[in-house]
Amino acid sequence: MRKLYVFDTTLRDGEQSLGITLNVKEKLEISHQLVRLGVDIIEAGFPASSPGDMESVKTIAKEVKGVIICGLTRAAVQDIDLCAEALHNAEYPRIHTGIGVSPVHMEKKLKLTPDQVVEQAVAAVKYAKKYVSDVEFYAEDAFRSSPTFLARVIENVISAGATVVNIPDTVGYANPWEYGELINYVINNVKNIDRAIVSVHCHNDLGMATANSLAGIKAGASQLEGTINGIGERAGNTSLEEVIMSIYTRRDGYGVESKINTREISATSRLVSRITGVTVPDHKAIVGANAFNHASGIHQDGVLKDRKTYEIIQPETIGVPQNIISLTARSGRHALQHCLMELGYTIEGAQLDDVYQRFLQLADQKKEVFDQDLYVLMGDSGGIESSIVLQSMSIATNGVEMATATVILEIAGKTITDAACGNGPVNALFNTIDRITGNTAILEDYTLKSVTRSSEALGEATVKLRNNDGRLVVGKGFSTDIIEASAKAYINALDKRNLHTELVTES
Numbered sequence: 001m002r003k004l005y006v007f008d009t010t011l012r013d014g015e016q017s018l019g020i021t022l023n024v025k026e027k028l029e030i031s032h033q034l035v036r037l038g039v040d041i042i043e044a045g046f047p048a049s050s051p052g053d054m055e056s057v058k059t060i061a062k063e064v065k066g067v068i069i070c071g072l073t074r075a076a077v078q079d080i081d082l083c084a085e086a087l088h089n090a091e092y093p094r095i096h097t098g099i100g101v102s103p104v105h106m107e108k109k110l111k112l113t114p115d116q117v118v119e120q121a122v123a124a125v126k127y128a129k130k131y132v133s134d135v136e137f138y139a140e141d142a143f144r145s146s147p148t149f150l151a152r153v154i155e156n157v158i159s160a161g162a163t164v165v166n167i168p169d170t171v172g173y174a175n176p177w178e179y180g181e182l183i184n185y186v187i188n189n190v191k192n193i194d195r196a197i198v199s200v201h202c203h204n205d206l207g208m209a210t211a212n213s214l215a216g217i218k219a220g221a222s223q224l225e226g227t228i229n230g231i232g233e234r235a236g237n238t239s240l241e242e243v244i245m246s247i248y249t250r251r252d253g254y255g256v257e258s259k260i261n262t263r264e265i266s267a268t269s270r271l272v273s274r275i276t277g278v279t280v281p282d283h284k285a286i287v288g289a290n291a292f293n294h295a296s297g298i299h300q301d302g303v304l305k306d307r308k309t310y311e312i313i314q315p316e317t318i319g320v321p322q323n324i325i326s327l328t329a330r331s332g333r334h335a336l337q338h339c340l341m342e343l344g345y346t347i348e349g350a351q352l353d354d355v356y357q358r359f360l361q362l363a364d365q366k367k368e369v370f371d372q373d374l375y376v377l378m379g380d381s382g383g384i385e386s387s388i389v390l391q392s393m394s395i396a397t398n399g400v401e402m403a404t405a406t407v408i409l410e411i412a413g414k415t416i417t418d419a420a421c422g423n424g425p426v427n428a429l430f431n432t433i434d435r436i437t438g439n440t441a442i443l444e445d446y447t448l449k450s451v452t453r454s455s456e457a458l459g460e461a462t463v464k465l466r467n468n469d470g471r472l473v474v475g476k477g478f479s480t481d482i483i484e485a486s487a488k489a490y491i492n493a494l495d496k497r498n499l500h501t502e503l504v505t506e507s
């Protein structure tokens, strides 16, 4: 197996993302985690860019050991001098210097001829070599350069002492097969290429950074550059975790191995997200919140029978404790039974069918049904048979002062409709129910709370009614609609009151 060196540029190219500026302490914290992750090279910053970045690179060079610490420069002596100064205390220092090699970069940006670019590239590498033995050269915008000119530049910088040659797709323009061909071309057409490590550095403008990096590695590149969570300028850089896990999952396909400890991937991703403030999208490959979450019945049933049906990576491999079965309106009985079993309920057959039907009613109103919802669902099913059924209700409000409720109840098989006003929706609702049921008990207390998380949480309403004989009955109702929960709680209290009356009458 060929060794694949992993070059992390979260702190340099990742930090070029709009909205991210990391201070010394933050960069240091990420660096220590990158060491735990097992990267080979940390590109700590661009020392010439600001005093703050100079300080960061200096501190990382001094405090982070056992890994190559790299700083970026232009092909310019002033940048290289500052970078060398910043890396002074590094155990393994690397200067990463380079220059644009595509026609548009040379003509429009640098205003240099191709010959001048070669000359400046060689001069920069030689100058950096005075400070450190490990010099990486980047041929900026290599993909849009002509392969023959690129080969000429690379050949010259290797002769000047470059130990690593970086072939970036700076603007994310390549297709995977083309990028693979370019790496193959460099490897087969540059004299003395075996004196240097060939590196891939891709951007995600067309969403192909991972594919392009993999194509470059397959074609023979031995260094992978990228960032955690794929952060970076514009659409970002190659997500290191995606390439690492592609190689891990399809080991036979690439013929390389890295020293990355995949179990640190999740922790690293979370740390970078927390510190940079850049949220990882839920559907992001490998590190997204949904990456190991099964949400539909057929998948859940498959995974419960054998994880391999729908899982190509075990979550433990990247440091996520376990996969997740999320209950939704698309879940089936197997998933519901499994989640209830995890909570200690063993149900099957008709009882499972019954709970499942009620579960679906709830799930249709919510994006996700949580454990707390299940407790409520199970608690509800053990309750008393209701003699009063809420068939429908509607509330009309007029400002904050006035509301009218129209309620349809079924009592002992008879449907009764009525309406009443109140000083708010709940008051109007309770007044209407009183009119229909002839209730005379006094409402002593009414509370409402959320019993599950998320914005569409289940509301729990509690109603306390004081009977004429002084007895107190407590009713509870649950619903994602708090007015409905209130009606259910009121009816539940009336039901209990009636039941008690019957018991008393019987005795």
Ligand SMILES: CC(=O)SCCNC(=O)CCNC(=O)[C@H](O)C(C)(C)COP(=O)(O)OP(=O)(O)OC[C@H]1O[C@@H](n2cnc3c(N)ncnc32)[C@H](O)[C@@H]1OP(=O)(O)O
Pocket: 013, 016, 046, 048, 049, 050, 073, 074, 075, 076, 098, 099, 100, 109, 110, 111, 140, 170
């Ligand atoms: C593809 C990449 O990610 S490259 C890295 C991008 N990172 C950064 O830009 C880091 C942050 N940058 C900075 O702090 C500043 O831009 C600095 C300190 C580097 C330079 O600032 P300034 O001196 O004010 O120059 P400015 O950024 O406006 O322009 C860049 C200059 O460098 C030149 N230049 C650009 N790249 C290179 C290079 N690789 N080698 C030599 N010269 C270069 C440009 O042609 C331009 O030169 P000019 O002034 O003669 O026209």
Ligand SMILES: CC(C)C(=O)C(=O)O
Pocket: 013, 072, 138, 139, 140, 141, 166, 168, 169, 170, 171, 201, 203
């Ligand atoms: C500076 C180089 C390596 C770069 O970031 C790019 O070309 O994208």
